[in-house]
Amino acid sequence: MKKRIFALCSALLLSLTVFAGCGSKPTEESAASEPEATATAAPTAEAESSAAESTAAPTEAPSAEPANVNLLTGLPTLTDGAIGKRPVAVMVNNVDAALPQYGISAADLVFELPVEYDLTRLMAVYGDYTQIPEVCSIRSCRYYYPILAVGFDAIYVNWGMNESVARPTVNSMDIDQYDGDEYGLGDCFGRDKARYESGYAWEHTGVFHGPNFPSVLEKDKVRTDLKEDKTGTAFNFVEMDKNAVPNGEDAQKVRVDFGANYSVFTYDEENHEYLKNFKDSPHMDGISKEQLKFENVIVLETEIKPYPGDEVIKYVDWEGGENAKGYYISEGKMVPITWSKAGMYDPLKFFDANGNELQLNRGKSYIAFTYAGNCKVEG
Numbered sequence: 001m002k003k004r005i006f007a008l009c010s011a012l013l014l015s016l017t018v019f020a021g022c023g024s025k026p027t028e029e030s031a032a033s034e035p036e037a038t039a040t041a042a043p044t045a046e047a048e049s050s051a052a053e054s055t056a057a058p059t060e061a062p063s064a065e066p067a068n069v070n071l072l073t074g075l076p077t078l079t080d081g082a083i084g085k086r087p088v089a090v091m092v093n094n095v096d097a098a099l100p101q102y103g104i105s106a107a108d109l110v111f112e113l114p115v116e117y118d119l120t121r122l123m124a125v126y127g128d129y130t131q132i133p134e135v136c137s138i139r140s141c142r143y144y145y146p147i148l149a150v151g152f153d154a155i156y157v158n159w160g161m162n163e164s165v166a167r168p169t170v171n172s173m174d175i176d177q178y179d180g181d182e183y184g185l186g187d188c189f190g191r192d193k194a195r196y197e198s199g200y201a202w203e204h205t206g207v208f209h210g211p212n213f214p215s216v217l218e219k220d221k222v223r224t225d226l227k228e229d230k231t232g233t234a235f236n237f238v239e240m241d242k243n244a245v246p247n248g249e250d251a252q253k254v255r256v257d258f259g260a261n262y263s264v265f266t267y268d269e270e271n272h273e274y275l276k277n278f279k280d281s282p283h284m285d286g287i288s289k290e291q292l293k294f295e296n297v298i299v300l301e302t303e304i305k306p307y308p309g310d311e312v313i314k315y316v317d318w319e320g321g322e323n324a325k326g327y328y329i330s331e332g333k334m335v336p337i338t339w340s341k342a343g344m345y346d347p348l349k350f351f352d353a354n355g356n357e358l359q360l361n362r363g364k365s366y367i368a369f370t371y372a373g374n375c376k377v378e379g
Helices: 045-049 144-150 166-171 193-197 210-219
Strands: 088-094 109-114 120-126 134-136 155-158 177-179 189-191 206-209 253-257 262-268 273-278 296-301 304-307 310-316 320-330 333-340 349-351 365-370 375-378
Touching: 088 144, 088 210, 109 144, 109 310, 120 144, 134 210, 144 155, 144 166, 206 210, 253 296, 253 365, 262 365
Parallel strands: 088 155, 109 365, 155 177, 296 365
Antiparallel strands: 088 120, 109 120, 134 206, 189 206, 253 262, 253 375, 262 273, 296 320, 304 310, 320 333, 333 349
């Protein structure tokens, strides 16, 4: 492990509807580089004019959270040893050849963003650092992922990184990072030889040994206590044991396109959750045998284009702003939102049509950053 703590030297560049089809899928990067609802990609004038009705009436937040509340989900599920401790963000490969991943059904928060060739990569975030399972397959960093991670004061875990943009970005950040390329095999990282022997390419066999991580952090004297400004919940959650149904369009099925990859969510009314598909198949955890599921699905539209000076790497606008559009999907409904991240170390914030901070239902959340017009719903 190489712990990087550097002063930040400079700011970073940083419908009813038929689903749109995908373009042809390019080959995955090498080991070395490694939709009675309407389309919601661009909110209609009617949707915008009814902005004041777009979300459920805000529920007054409780004055205090239970000591063991998981700050990522709002649920009181932390072990005693994780109270007041930092989350951990882990980079996970997300291409056909690497499926099924494992360890990801335990994540409290999952980010999905496009990378090269409009494939995607996941960042699985665990709110209880004492309960992280074995996670596979671990993959490399792209510069916008650690920027999202530090908004939660998370320790960042990856295996390799893009040298032209990600490396300088990480080197300029106040971040605790574990990289398999630098840490090597052992307590933190390993290879799933059974996967390799069954036909997986070597680059799809990287494992993060989550159960060992608390002792590794202790040995390495890495700070595990949350910074003072990160000790509150990560999002503005509704009152404990209550759910708020967004006052918006029906959203029984949601498709989020990234280009070569797409994710589809189907609402499970009985369990109040969205079941995730990777393309057209259930997105399963290979060890727990659970399909990924989320109480909240959040889709953020943003500018995505080739990075200046590197036509392969993506530039992703992670800052948003008052006009940055998005969609909050929960309890079978969808409402338009806006979003922003004021600075590298600031949290993501979501706002309703009145400009108030959005209230999320408690539970696991999926957050996607994608191109404008790439979210479609069916009622």
